[in-house]
Amino acid sequence: MDQILGQVLRNAVWERLDRLTDVANDADAPALISVARSELPRLAEGWRAILRVHEPDERGDCPTxxxxxxxxxAPCSVWQVAHDHLVAGGLAHFQHSRRYRRRRAESTPDETNTSTTPATRPTGRHALIGRPHR
Known part of the structure; x- marks a missing residue:
């Protein structure tokens, strides 16, 4: 049951991010301003909440x-991704993503792993291991 709930939660988050990307790409100026005013503070607070749990402890380790x-x-991968996306801009994100995908491909278990049953395997476009960049 936890796996199903987790997948529902992940799908909802991916869908929300997809909707926000669609609005950013397709909305007219008044709609874009309205969404930016309501969503940017929420996204910033979301990043803050994530980063708070990844603050280094007294030994300089990420407790999470x-x-x-x-x-x-520290800085753990969460802080590195935050910096890449929020501070450094596209080039740092591109370089990090290539490194991450290469490392992920080397460590991903093969597809013959049957530890999940068909009912708990993710389906649909959000079942991807790595999210494609738009």
Whole structure:
């Protein structure tokens, strides 16, 4: 049940991001201003909430990304992605994405893994392992 609920939650988030991208690309100026005024503060607060849980501890480790056996030094990947998208702009994002996709491809289990049943496997366009960039 948790897997199904998780997939529903993920799909809802991906759909919302898709809608916002569509509005940014297709809306007229008054609609775009209205959406920007309502959504930008929410998105900024969402980033703040995510980044708060990835603030380094007194040892300089990310408490969220670290495990008992592997400590993740700050800045963790969440902070790096935030910087790439919010500060550095497109070029840093492009370079990070290529590195991430290469690393992800090397570590992704093969497709023959049957640990999920057909009923719990994600379906539809949001079932992709890596999101395509628009």
């Amino acid at each position: 990304c670290s495990t008992r056996w592997h400590k993740c030094k």
